[in-house]
Structure formats: C-alpha cells, structure tokens
Amino acid sequence: SNVSYQQGLIMEAHCPLTMPISKQPLTDTYTADPKPFARGKFATVRRCKHKETGVEYAAKCIRKRRRAADVRHEIMHEMFVLKLSDSCQHIIHLHEVYETSSEVILVLEMAAGGELQRVLDDQEVIAETEASRVMRQILEGVAFLHQRGIAHLDIKPQNLLLTQAFPQCDVKLCDFGISRRITKGSEIREILGTPDYVSPEILQYEPISLATDMWSIGVLAYVLLSGHTPFGGETKQETFWNITSGIVEFPEELFGSVSNDAKDFIQRLLITEPSERMTAKESLHHSWIRMFCDPESPGIDVAKIGYTLKDESNAEVSVSAEVAE
Numbered sequence: 001s002n003v004s005y006q007q008g009l010i011m012e013a014h015c016p017l018t019m020p021i022s023k024q025p026l027t028d029t030y031t032a033d034p035k036p037f038a039r040g041k042f043a044t045v046r047r048c049k050h051k052e053t054g055v056e057y058a059a060k061c062i063r064k065r066r067r068a069a070d071v072r073h074e075i076m077h078e079m080f081v082l083k084l085s086d087s088c089q090h091i092i093h094l095h096e097v098y099e100t101s102s103e104v105i106l107v108l109e110m111a112a113g114g115e116l117q118r119v120l121d122d123q124e125v126i127a128e129t130e131a132s133r134v135m136r137q138i139l140e141g142v143a144f145l146h147q148r149g150i151a152h153l154d155i156k157p158q159n160l161l162l163t164q165a166f167p168q169c170d171v172k173l174c175d176f177g178i179s180r181r182i183t184k185g186s187e188i189r190e191i192l193g194t195p196d197y198v199s200p201e202i203l204q205y206e207p208i209s210l211a212t213d214m215w216s217i218g219v220l221a222y223v224l225l226s227g228h229t230p231f232g233g234e235t236k237q238e239t240f241w242n243i244t245s246g247i248v249e250f251p252e253e254l255f256g257s258v259s260n261d262a263k264d265f266i267q268r269l270l271i272t273e274p275s276e277r278m279t280a281k282e283s284l285h286h287s288w289i290r291m292f293c294d295p296e297s298p299g300i301d302v303a304k305i306g307y308t309l310k311d312e313s314n315a316e317v318s319v320s321a322e323v324a325e
C-alpha cells in the first residue's frame, strides 16, 4: 500500500514496525555508567538511568561496522524482533534507539536479577517447582516468537534474564542477535549457537526450524534439574558427537529425586529428528509444565499486534490484530 511511514526504519515490508532512531546523544536523556556491566562479541551493555523518570535501563551498544560487512541489517532485524515482541511479558522490551557514527544503542528494559546462569553457578540445581515455573515462562516467550515464525536460535541460561533475585522473580528472553525468521523452505545456516545447546540439525547442516529452539529448551531443562549438560564432553568434538548420537541418559546420582514427568518432558524434546519434538505450544500443555502453575492463570493468551501508520494526509492510522495463542 502506498501509505507513508513515520520517519525511521522500515524493517520488513510486510510488517512495517516503525522505530524512530534518535541522533541526539544518549547522555542528554540518560545518565550512563561509564563501565559496561556485560560484554558480548560486538556489544557492550551499560546501566543507564532516565534523567526525568529515574527509571533504569540497559543500554546495549552495538558496533555498526565489524568484519568489514555492514551489519546494519542484522541490527535492524534484532530491533524488528524486539519491537514485534513488545506485548510479550517474557521477552525483554525495547524502549528507545539511539545512533552515533559508530554505534546503534538499544535502550532495553532492565532485568535487575541478571542471568539465570548466575543462579546455576551459585546453586548447581534448582528445585523442580522453580525449574517448572522458569521453563513455563521461557516457553511462553518462545511460543510467542514461534507463533510469529521467529526462531531465537541461541536459547541458553546466559540469555535468560531474571527481573529480580531468584526465585521470587520472572524470566525474560533476550538477545535476538542470531534469531531468524523461519520461512517454509527454511534456509540452511551455518549458525553455531553455544556448543552444549546446539541441535543435531545445526551440526549436520540440515535446515534450521522452530524445532531447533525446542532442542535447546530440552537441554536447558536437563541443566536446571541436574546441574549438568546432557551431552557435555571433554572436547567440543566429543560434545558434538554426543549430540548427534542423541543418546540422553538420566544418571541416578543426578536424577534420583527428579520426577518421571520432568524426565518425560526432556525426552520429548531431546529427539534428533526435529519434526518429532514437541512444539512450544504442545510443551505448554505437558503435565510437568501444567502441574505447578497457579490454576487460575489463563493457559491461553491472546496476542495483540498493533502498529501505527500514516496515511497520505499524515493522519495516524492504527492497525491491530488479535491472535489467539
């Protein structure tokens, strides 16, 4: 259609989510910590506080040019996925975007509790009720993305953030840096996530799909309940061999006190054939996930997708759709 869009970026023609990008200095509006509290390969994350509201955010500063290729499109894809996920409580929200000559700065919701990985470092395993509650929230977020044809492709405890100190906290998914829209003839990508969480199809250069995330979720559940990774080997090569073998064991000394429901949940995800794994929607109905959740919480959510467009006369036209999960 020939409507004109708000100034800013048009990420994907079929679903134009406008996201104004400010060229003002971030420090006009926020007080930013000089020292990052987290670092990725191409990004640093700084705590920053809005000068007027006092609200704290996490400013993810992504270098625009790296490996010589212009990675602007990848950054816009991450912004698109974050904006599309605005209405999901289990995905970190994108608040604002700034751009300098060398960086794009995503001002993101602050999850003060930090990474789920820290909890695993501190306490090895977590109680089964807490593991089920964590998994349910992660599955809500993943089901939201999968409903929209997006695979995260890097689900691991480092990318699962807690809103406050464990266990009285909620969990949010972050980092869509290697996420992909999965189309029908899904592409074959030599994307490599984190060795322990990577799925057999990735190792065998077979098409990636939404089911690739479900494998990682199976690994995550195994780790939460036992403190060990199911395919961990002495070397990366050995780990990859164990993954493609698809043999999952539940040693008595690790799983002796773990319910059969929990083991069944894991076994229905750690299947080498992607099409045989539970989908995110099916896993939300698995007894291990339903068992502990508060009965009155609705199992079915309705997702609202809304964005505003401008018509020829520059009047705002709002478009919204409701999608029953």
Ligand SMILES: Cc1cnc(Nc2ccc(CC#N)cc2)nc1Nc1cc(C2CC2)[nH]n1
Pocket: 037, 038, 040, 045, 058, 060, 092, 108, 109, 110, 111, 112, 113, 114, 115, 158, 159, 161, 174, 175, 176
């Ligand atoms: C207290 C805290 C501690 N450690 C991290 N680590 C971390 C993990 C993954 C990524 C990868 C990404 N993206 C960035 C930082 N994030 C925190 N809070 C955040 C972090 C954020 C947004 C995601 C940056 N909101 N609140």
